[in-house]
Amino acid sequence: MESSSPSRVLIADDEPVFRRVILFTLERRGLVVEAVNNGAAALARLRESAFDFVVTDLQMPMMNGLELIRQIRSTPALATLPLILCTGKGLELDTERLCQQFALTAVLHKPFSPQHLARLILNPHPIAERV
Amino acid sequence: MSAKRIFGSVASACSGLSLRVGAVFLGLTLLLALFAAIAPRLEAGPSRIPWLLAVAAATVSGFACLRVGRVPAKIEGELLRTGGDPQAWRTVRPLVGGGHVVEAWNVLIEQAHGRRETDTEHLPAATPDNQVALMARAMRSVAAGIAVTGDDFRITAANPPLAALLGRDDTADLKDQNLLELLAMAASPQTAGGDIASTDAAATDAAATDASAAGSPADGGSGADDEEDEAAVAAIRRLAGGANAVTVRLTCAAPPAGPDGASSLLPPPRNVWRISRTRLDGRDGDSQGFAWLIQDITQQTLATAARDQFLQTAAHELRTPLSNLRAYAEALSIEEGVSVEEQKEFCNIINDETTRLSRLVDHLLTVGQMEAGSMVVHQHIIEPARVIDEAVEYLRPQIAASQLTLHTDISPKLRLLRGDKDKIQATLINLIGNAVKYTPEGGHVWVRAAIHDDTLEIAVEDDGIGISPEDLPRVFEKFFRVDHDSVQGQRGNGLGLAFAREVARLHQGDITAESRVGEGSVFTLRLPAPDEPTTV
Numbered sequence: 001m002e003s004s005s006p007s008r009v010l011i012a013d014d015e016p017v018f019r020r021v022i023l024f025t026l027e028r029r030g031l032v033v034e035a036v037n038n039g040a041a042a043l044a045r046l047r048e049s050a051f052d053f054v055v056t057d058l059q060m061p062m063m064n065g066l067e068l069i070r071q072i073r074s075t076p077a078l079a080t081l082p083l084i085l086c087t088g089k090g091l092e093l094d095t096e097r098l099c100q101q102f103a104l105t106a107v108l109h110k111p112f113s114p115q116h117l118a119r120l121i122l123n124p125h126p127i128a129e130r131v
Numbered sequence: 132m133s134a135k136r137i138f139g140s141v142a143s144a145c146s147g148l149s150l151r152v153g154a155v156f157l158g159l160t161l162l163l164a165l166f167a168a169i170a171p172r173l174e175a176g177p178s179r180i181p182w183l184l185a186v187a188a189a190t191v192s193g194f195a196c197l198r199v200g201r202v203p204a205k206i207e208g209e210l211l212r213t214g215g216d217p218q219a220w221r222t223v224r225p226l227v228g229g230g231h232v233v234e235a236w237n238v239l240i241e242q243a244h245g246r247r248e249t250d251t252e253h254l255p256a257a258t259p260d261n262q263v264a265l266m267a268r269a270m271r272s273v274a275a276g277i278a279v280t281g282d283d284f285r286i287t288a289a290n291p292p293l294a295a296l297l298g299r300d301d302t303a304d305l306k307d308q309n310l311l312e313l314l315a316m317a318a319s320p321q322t323a324g325g326d327i328a329s330t331d332a333a334a335t336d337a338a339a340t341d342a343s344a345a346g347s348p349a350d351g352g353s354g355a356d357d358e359e360d361e362a363a364v365a366a367i368r369r370l371a372g373g374a375n376a377v378t379v380r381l382t383c384a385a386p387p388a389g390p391d392g393a394s395s396l397l398p399p400p401r402n403v404w405r406i407s408r409t410r411l412d413g414r415d416g417d418s419q420g421f422a423w424l425i426q427d428i429t430q431q432t433l434a435t436a437a438r439d440q441f442l443q444t445a446a447h448e449l450r451t452p453l454s455n456l457r458a459y460a461e462a463l464s465i466e467e468g469v470s471v472e473e474q475k476e477f478c479n480i481i482n483d484e485t486t487r488l489s490r491l492v493d494h495l496l497t498v499g500q501m502e503a504g505s506m507v508v509h510q511h512i513i514e515p516a517r518v519i520d521e522a523v524e525y526l527r528p529q530i531a532a533s534q535l536t537l538h539t540d541i542s543p544k545l546r547l548l549r550g551d552k553d554k555i556q557a558t559l560i561n562l563i564g565n566a567v568k569y570t571p572e573g574g575h576v577w578v579r580a581a582i583h584d585d586t587l588e589i590a591v592e593d594d595g596i597g598i599s600p601e602d603l604p605r606v607f608e609k610f611f612r613v614d615h616d617s618v619q620g621q622r623g624n625g626l627g628l629a630f631a632r633e634v635a636r637l638h639q640g641d642i643t644a645e646s647r648v649g650e651g652s653v654f655t656l657r658l659p660a661p662d663e664p665t666t667v
Contacts, residue, residue, distance in 0.1 A: 015451065017480060021458040024473075028466065059447075088450035092443055111454035113461055 008050065009121060011035040012042040012068065013057040013086070022055070025114035029122065039063025043071055046078060053121050058087035069102050084120060086110060152200055156193030163189060202232050276425035279411065284311040284371075287420065296404070296425055310423060311371055314406065317383045318363035359401070370408055378407045380428070403432040444610050445495050448625075452488040456481055494626040498609060501633045508637045513548040513555060515580055515587055516541050522559040523578065526567060534572045542581040546660045554634045555658075561627040562591040562642075562654045569652070570595030586640075587660040594651040603646055607632045631656075 009031050013019050019035045026033045034051075036042050040063040042056065054072065058065040065085055072078045083102065087093060088110040095107040106120055167182050205226055213219040225237040270277055276293030280286050289305045297313050299305060305313075359382050366379040383402040405426045413419035459477045463469065469477075500506040519541060530537050548555075566576045570593045577592040598606060598613065605611050610625040628642075635642045639659050646652035 015455070017455050017484070018451075018458065020480075021455070021462055021477075024462060025458070025466070088447045088454065089443075090446060090450070110450045111457035114458045115461060115465065 006030050006032045007052040007121065008032045008034070009053045009055060010042060010045060010051045011055050012037070012039060012060060012065065013055075014038060014060045015057070018057075022114055022117070025118055026121070029118050031118075031121065037061075039065060039068035039071075042068055046072065046081075047075075051081070053082050053084070055084045055086065055117065055121075058085060058089060058093075066098075069104070073102050082121075084108060084117065086112065086117075152196040153193060156189055156196065159189045160186060160193070202226065202228065202230065202236075206232075206236055274426075276423070278305070278310055278423040278425070279420060280310050280423065281420040284309050284421070286310050293423075293425060296427065311367065314370070314381060315363075315367045317404075318367065318381050319360045319384055366406075370406065376407070376409045378405065380405055402427060402429045404428065441498070441609070445498075448491060448610060449488070449495075452484045452491065455484045456488070459484075491626075494630065497630055498626050501630070506633060506637060508554065508634075509551045510549060511552040513550055513552050515545045515548060515589070518552060518556050519559060519578060519580055519589065522556055522563055525560055526563055529564070529567050530576070533567060533570065533574075535567060535570055536575045538575065538577045540577065540579040544582060545580060545587065546582060546662070548587060548658060548660055550638045550658065551634070555638070558631040558634045558642075558656065559589065559591075561631050562589075562656065565627065565654070566591050566593035566595065566652070569593065569597075582660055585659065585661050587658045589656045589658075590653055591655075592651065592653040597648040597650050597652055598644070598646040599648050603644060606644055607642070 009026055011019060011022055011026075011033060013022070013035070014037045016037070019037070023033050023035055034045065036045060038060045039056070042054070043063065045051075046054070056065040056068055063071075065087070069083055069085065072081060072083065080103075082105045084106050085095075085098065085104055086108045090109060093107075095109075098104060099107055108117060108120075163182070163186050167186075209223050213223050223240060223243075225240045226233045270290045273290070274292065276296045277290045278286055278293050279288040285307050286305045286309075289302045291302055294300065294302045294305055297305065297317065363381055366381050369377050369379050381404045383404065405428045407424040408421050411420045411422050459481050463474060463477050463481075497506065519539070523537065523539065563576065563578060570576060574594050577590070579588075579590045579592070581588055602611075602613050606613075607628045608625075609629040611629075612625040632642050635656055635658065640657045642657070643655050644652060645655075
């Protein structure tokens with residue numbers, strides 16, 4: 001990943017209020033951010049242009065976050081794209097398994113700090129070959 | 132013979148039986164003597180012999196009877212003496228002598244005395260048979276399956292409810308069947324075969340399976356089925372194990388599809404049983420099999436699952452405004468160089484989210500009551516026209532802000548209602564508020580109220596965006612919100628209509644909805660309004 005040119009981040013979340021603050025936080029740190037409100041739109045966008053990072057909510061209309069992640073990982077061109085899942089689901093979700101199964105950078109539990117999200121995107125730990 | 136024994140014989144001889152027999156023959160003898168006396172005088176000598184013979188015969192018969200009746204007389208004497216008194220019964224005596232009757236009597240006495248002595252652990256022999264009979268009746272009628280099996284799990288006794296649970300018509304069908312196998316069949320017919328045989332060896336395996344039962348939510352339906360089958364197998368293993376007392380939950384296999392083979396939209400709920408097995412103690416402390424109690428806890432399980440589902444959804448709903456609050460508050464506190472406009476905007480958003488959160492908390496409390504079936508309906512006398520007016524006034528600011536036109540058509544003949552004024556008002560605010568929220572600027576909202584057939588009908592109509600046919604059946608579900616970008620302003624929390632319908636039903640009424648996408652919706656609240664308001 002080129003560290004000189006700004007990273008392009010795609011946000012998928014159905015809450016406009018939440019999209020606004022995430023955009024705000026990430027853009028002031030030099031990231032180029034686009035936002036969509038459902039998984040299907042996200043997938044379409046990913047097929048049109050290249051992104052360096054995807055942050056997705058879990059519950060969205062038309063295609064939820066989990067399905068989006070599955071589709072991304074089964075697309076050869078996107079198999080190593082860094083992914084972060086955000087969710088309000090809490091401990092009911094087996095996040096450890098999800099991280100391992102889909103090689104996610106992280107699973108963030110709402111409410112989380114947008115600054116923390118920004119840090120994760122800007123300084124990602126290299127993902128070991130888990131596939 | 133001692134004086135006591137003479138007295139004893141005389142006493143028994145004077146008992147009822149001998150008296151009766153003796154009396155008969157005495158009477159007979161006297162009769163004969165009388166005849167002899169009043170009959171014409173007979174010559175002395177041979178003509179008197181028949182009379183003498185008759186008298187002699189009568190006397191001899193009398194003594195013979197006394198002799199033969201001696202044993203019954205004694206028995207009667209003992210019985211008369213103890214007089215049916217349980218205390219005196221202890222002093223009843225066996226008889227001395229030979230003959231079948233005496234032997235039988237002595238055996239009877241022995242039995243009576245013998246049983247009494249070894250029965251010390253039971254209650255005093257007041258009515259032991261009544262107790263046993265009552266317990267037997269209770270066993271037949273109790274709302275749970277009860278069975279007694281041997282150590283090999285073969286059924287030696289079962290009550291009718293158990294037969295019903297296992298799908299048999301008669302408890303006789305169950306005799307000598309292996310209860311553990313029957314339970315395994317009920318749980319998962321496919322895996323029933325091999326598991327019972329492998330008990331101890333598999334016990335450690337079972338422990339491992341139980342521990343890893345965390346499961347994966349990502350797998351979906353088939354995963355859940357596999358989990359349940361594994362749980363059933365583990366449960367059967369525990370029942371087969373060596374513990375003295377075991378209680379397990381068993382989920383039964385799904386009931387077969389309907390007669391036409393078509394599957395319904397939702398899978399039918401699987402029955403859940405709670406099975407308790409305890410060791411039956413023998414009289415000498417050794418094991419004599421097991422006592423089983425099987426209860427159908429399907430309803431409780433469903434209710435618990437529904438409650439858990441509700442709590443999970445509620446927690447998730449709460450996290451959404453919370454995450455907004457956190458994000459905006461953090462932005463305000465740590466970000467450098469935030470413009471004044473942005474600061475104001477963020478503060479407004481925080482304000483709005485706080486309001487949203489508090490409305491959600493309020494609604495959750497009411498919904499929690501709804502779930503528990505504990506929502507209380509207070510008793511007031513309600514003037515429908517006034518309640519509608521107050522609801523409309525409450526919403527005036529929003530109506531004005533959206534530049535909507537509100538029309539009211541309230542019949543003058545509305546009757547007084549008995550019900551919970553606050554809840555009905557909240558319901559109306561909800562219905563009218565929805566109409567306002569989902570109608571674009573410049574639109575119209577109508578509120579009509581009239582009495583039809585002893586029913587108060589309040590209809591709220593709008594010409595707003597309407598509800599699609601897919602969403603319409605679901606609008607009254609808890610937490611259900613229509614996915615719509617064009618919804619302006621605050622998104623609701625999906626509880627308003629669920630609450631409204633619950634209130635309507637608690638008043639023995641209902642709410643219905645009709646709608647066309649792009650044309651508008653009509654929500655109608657119907658409440659019984661009899662001439663004489665009765666208690667809700």
